Amino acid sequence: MPYSMVSHLLCPKCNETYDSDTIQQLCVCGSPLLVEYDLDEVKEHLTKEMITGREQSLWRYHELLPVKKEENKVSFEEGMTPFLPLPSLGQKMKLSNLYIKDEGMVPTGSFKARGAAVGISKAKELGVQNLAMPTNGNAGAAWSLYAAKAGLEAHIVMPVDAPEITRKEVSISSAHLYLVNGLISDAGKIVGDLVKEQGFYDASTLKEPYRIEGKKTMGYEIAEQLNWELPDVILYPTGGGVGLIGIYKAFLELKKLGWIKDQKLPRLVAVQSEGCAPIVKAFEEGKTESEFWENSTTHAFGINVPKAIGDFLVLDAIYQTDGCAVAVSEEDIRISQREVAALEGQFICPEGASTFAAAERLRERNWIKEDEQVICLNTGLGIKYPDAFEVNVKTMETNERINV
Template identity: 60%
Template sequence: MFMVRDNYSYLSHLECPKCELIYHSTEVQQVCSCGSPLLARYDLESLSKDWDPSSLKDREKNLWRYHELLPVRQPQHIVCLGEGMTPLLRMPSLGMDMSIPKLYMKDESLMPSGSFKARGAAVGISKAKELGVHRFIIPSNGSAGAAWSLYAARGGMSSSIVMPVHAPRITRDGCIAAGAELLLVKGSISDAGRMVAEKVKREGLYDATALKEPYRIEGKKTMGFEIIEQMDFEVPDVILYPTGTGAGLIGIHKALQELQEIGWISGPLPRLVAVQSKGCAPIVKAWEDQQTKSMFWEQSSTEAHDIHVPKTIGDFLVLDAIYQTGGAAISVTDEEISAEQEQVTRMEGSFLCPEGAATFAAARILRSNGWIEEEEKVVVLNTGSGLKYPRISSNEVTLLDPEEAWTS
C-alpha cells in the first residue's frame, strides 16, 4: 500500500474495486488496467481516532468542511466557489399528497452553476491542479460541462467540453462564457464520449470523463456527508437519486460506508434507489434481471438530459450499491417527470430540474405500491434548477395593454 498522509487529508491510495489493484494517489491516474474506475481510499482506522463530529462545529459551510475525507492534500490547491451545504428541506405539502409525512429534499439547485455537478468539478479540478494538470477534456450532457468550465476558469486551467448538439442552450452558454473550448456532436453522450477518447489519445489530454478519473466521485459523495450531518447523524430509511453515469449514487454509498467505518453512524444504511427515464433505463433493466452489469440502451431518448446515459463504466458499482443496501431501480416516463415537476413547483415552490422531478415521481410510485412505508424518512435529491431547462408552457398567458383599463 502506498501510504501518503498528512493532517489535512487522510487519503491513502487508489484501489480498483474490481481486481483490487492498488495505485499511487500522488500521480495522475485514470482507470485501472482492467478498465474499471478507481476509488480513493483513506486511512479510516487513524481517522476514526483523530476525528469526531464536534470538529465540524466551527468550520466553513461548504463541502471542504470534510477535508479529511477528501483527496486534496494541500489546501492551497483548493478551487472553491462556495459549493456545498445545500438545504435539506422538509416537503410537508407534497409529503401529505404522497402519504410520505417524513419527505425531505436535498436541494442542489442552489449550487454554483445551478446543479450538483459543481461538487464533482470542485474536487476533481482541485485534485487535478494539485497533480499538475493544466488542461482537461470531458463529455457532458450539459450541466457537468458548464460546471467544469466555470471551475476551470476559477482555477486557471484550460478546458475542452464535448456536448451532444441537443444539450440545453444555457449550459452551452455557460461553457462559452467561461472560455472553454466547446465542441458539439451530432449524436448522444456516448458519441461525445468516443470523440473525447479519440482526442485524449491524440493530444494526451487529461480525461475528466465521469468515472474515468477517481476524484469526481469524491465531490459527489459530500451529498451523503451533508445529509447525515443535517439529520443530526441519524440515518434516513431511503435515498432516491437520479442516475445517469451513477457517480452520485456511487459517491453517496461510499460516503455512508466511510462514515459507518469511522463510527459516525451505525445500523443499516439507507436503501438506495436509482431513478432513470423509461427512454434510457439500462440500470433499471439490469436490476430487474438481477444482473451485475448493464447492457447498452439502444435508441435512447429522454428530456431529462443529465440522466440520458445509455451505458456507464460504473454500472457494476451502482448495482452493488443498490443490492448491498436492499434498494431498487425504477424508471418513469417523461410525462410523469413533467407532471411531477409542475406538482412540486405548485405545492412547495421549488422549481426542480427534470432529473429531480423524476426522483419525486419515483417516490410517489414506490409509496403507492408499498415499497416505501408511510413512517419512513425519505430523502429525494433534486440535482439542479429548473431554470437551466427551456420550458414552453401549455397554458395561455394573459397579455395586458397598459393603455386599456382593467375589465371585470
C-alpha cells in the same frame, strides 16, 4: 494534522492499488478507481463534533477528500445545500416525512459543482494543464468554470441538444466547446480521440477517480443534517450514477468511522426515464452490469446516459442496501416538476422531478411506507431548462380587466 488523509487508489474489480500522487485514469483491467483513506488515522484525529464549527462548504470534510494541500483547493464555497421538509407534497403523496436535498443551490446551479470542485482541485495538485470531457451539459459547465478559476484549459464535448444555458456557461468560461450531433456516448468517443492524440487529462465520468469524492459529500451532509442519523430511503436521478455511488461510499466510510454506529443504511433508489433505463432493466433482470440502451431519449437530459461505465457500482449499491431501480414516464416527470413548484414553491430540474415521480409510484406499491423518512435529490435549478415545459398564460388587451 494533515489536510487530507488519503491513502491510495483501489480498483473495486481486481483490487489493484495505485498511487494518488500521480495522474491515474482507469485500472489496467478497465475499471474505475476509488479513493481510499486511512480511516484509523481519521478516527484518531477527527470527530464528527469537530466538523460542526467549520466552513459551510463540502471542504469541512477535507480529511476525507483527496486534495493534500489546502492551497490547491479550488472552491466557490459549494456544498451544505438546503435540506427541507415538503409537507404539502408529502400529504398528497401520503408520505409524512418527505424531504428534498436541493442541489440547485450550489455554484453553477447543479450538483456537478461538487465533482468539479474536488476533481479540478486534485487535477491542479497533480499538475494537469489540459483536460477533456464529454457532458450532457451541467458537468461541462461546472468543470469549465472551475477550470477557469484554477487556470486550467478545458475541452468540452456535448450533444447539440444539450440545454443552451450550459453551452453558454462553457463558452463564457473560455473553454473549448465542441457540439456533436448525437448522444453523450458519441461525445465520449470524440473525447477519447482527444485524450489519445493530444495527451489531455481525461475528466470523463469515473475515468478519473476524484469527481466521485466531491459527490459523496452529499452523503456526509445528509447524515450531518439529520444529526448523524440516516433516512429510510434516498431517491437519486441516475445517468452516470456517480452521486449514488458516492453517497453509498460516504455512508460506508461514516460507518467505519463509527459516526453512524450500527444503523441500517438507507435503501437507495436509482431513478431513470422510461426513454433511457439501462440500470432499471439490469436491476429487473438481476444483473450486475447493464446493456447499452439503443435510441435513448428524455427531456431530463442529465440522465440520458445509454451505458454508464460505473453501472456495476450503481447496481451493487442498490443491491447492498435492499434498494431498487425505477423508470418513470416523461409525462410523470413533467407533472412532478409542476407539483413541487405549485405545492412547495420550488422550481426544480426535470432530473430532480423524476425522483418525486418515482417516490409516488413506490408509495402506491407500498414499497415505501407512509411514516418512512424519504429524501429526494434535486440535482439542479429548473431555470437551467427553460424549454423543458410549456407555460400556461392568458393573454390580455391593455384595457381588459382580470375577473377572478
